[in-house]
Amino acid sequence: MVTPKYLTGDKPAIDEFIDRFDTFLFDCDGVLWSGEQVYPKTVETIQMLKDKGKRLVFVTNNSTKSRAAYKQKFDAKGIPCNEEDVFGSSYSAAIYISRILKLSPPRNKVFVLGEAGIEHELASCSIPFIGGTDPSLRRDMTPDDYTSIASGAALDPAVGVVLIGLDFHINYLKMSLALAYLRAGARFLATNGDSTLPSHGTLFPGAGATGAGIVRAWGAEPLALGKPSQAMMDAVEGKFHVDRTRTCMVGDRLNTDIQFGIEGGLGGTLAVLTGVSKKEEFLGEGKEIVPTAYVDMLGDLLG
């Protein structure tokens, strides 16, 4: 049985833990903040790690914001961060589509179910897309929609990928179009599969939830490119040239963050209890995903 080390209040253990790593990969929602509320001492903790010369990379499954938009959120919260230190699931998906799938005309367009973050990252990789925040799709189905979707007249024949992420504007029309594209042979990708989104101290539906209708109707899971997909870890390693044995993943969710770090062969993982997973899920016999250490909240690393 692996027992994770509880670091809160144990200054010597904290220092020893921090010294083992050169790079910290941080999840954001549930670790740094919940919605708009930043957890206490987050700013000071990030600054302390930077002062110790650590490299910090913010690895988030939240697909709704581009790296640039994330940088703005960090700035607004007073958390020190460079845009190039942010690595989101939208960016991971865009890299996968441009470097691995390498789609070429006439079927190289992406039908997006998600928000502006996905659109910005696809555009940054010069990938053509439709859907997303298109206001013409934010409406009820009409009788004509049924007819034109069924006949294929409503479908863009250039679409070769359906990419689903967290979509705050999911509706029946967009679900119907996505299903029709899949039935017409499009590949099925997802930025991430998180079932919930921690915000305002509770849980709201996550990307895995807003996309679940299409998964259910289509009958098969998409390839998810956010945590815990190792496609994302490979992309992080390729970009930042990290030494995995000297890298620690910090997160609140066992089945995304901690699993991501363990499967990636990182030197360590640190769970925080401010988000989704509770300590009962990794303490005790027979637990599958167990972090190296845990703290009640990130700010406890200040000692």
Place this chain on the structure above:
Amino acid sequence: MVTPKYLTGDKPAIDEFIDRFDTFLFDCDGVLWSGEQVYPKTVETIQMLKDKGKRLVFVTNNSTKSRAAYKQKFDAKGIPCNEEDVFGSSYSAAIYISRILKLSPPRNKVFVLGEAGIEHELASCSIPFIGGTDPSLRRDMTPDDYTSIASGAALDPAVGVVLIGLDFHINYLKMSLALAYLRAGARFLATNGDSTLPSHGTLFPGAGATGAGIVRAWGAEPLALGKPSQAMMDAVEGKFHVDRTRTCMVGDRLNTDIQFGIEGGLGGTLAVLTGVSKKEEFLGEGKEIVPTAYVDMLGDLLG
């Protein structure tokens, strides 16, 4: 290996099959019609069975229409039918809530994710409800919604059940409210779990798809009260006093209609190939759900 009898074009086999039953339970979508399009010879086939003195019950998982609304659709299509011969999953759910759950104040309200059919059937059983077609919920989430859902201020403390059915107006706000009610202890019911809705000769997302986001976010399945739930079969038997050994279920979907008939111990099941399931799914070795007989389309029963 059970081999279903292929009846199309085999007049003696058709007559023998029909003679074995006094009652036929009919699925509607994918059997009688696809969306607004009635399959050829449907009207004549229904009339032929009535002329032979058969009792016909229309057992549908489509929760969007009440029995009264269904009767109007039958009338418009020229298909002979009485309102009391329609048995929908919304009605099944309303009966379950009123007779089995027997909710009493102060927690006796149902939060509905679905269309008017569910509302009408709940009202017919004097069950109080909110949500459903309420136009105030057909909008984007606001920052205030996050706050009031998280604090509980947006929640009606009288809600004791979340009931999901096919919702053409599913959105993030309604999903967030449903999740919050479940987290507050509400029971989780569904009219049905059909992943797709056959319409216009293709497939659109079904009740199982529009409700899948809540299932994914909550992490547990609802109790589904439509086919193949035997709660629905028990209710049909209780209302119509049918002799199960002399009853045949007619449907297009193996994992709802045909399974419903087999698990209900009916005398027979008849699959039609106009809807979701294809004959490859029940012909051959090792198939789990096999109908007694099948036809290409319902009208083939005319011989």
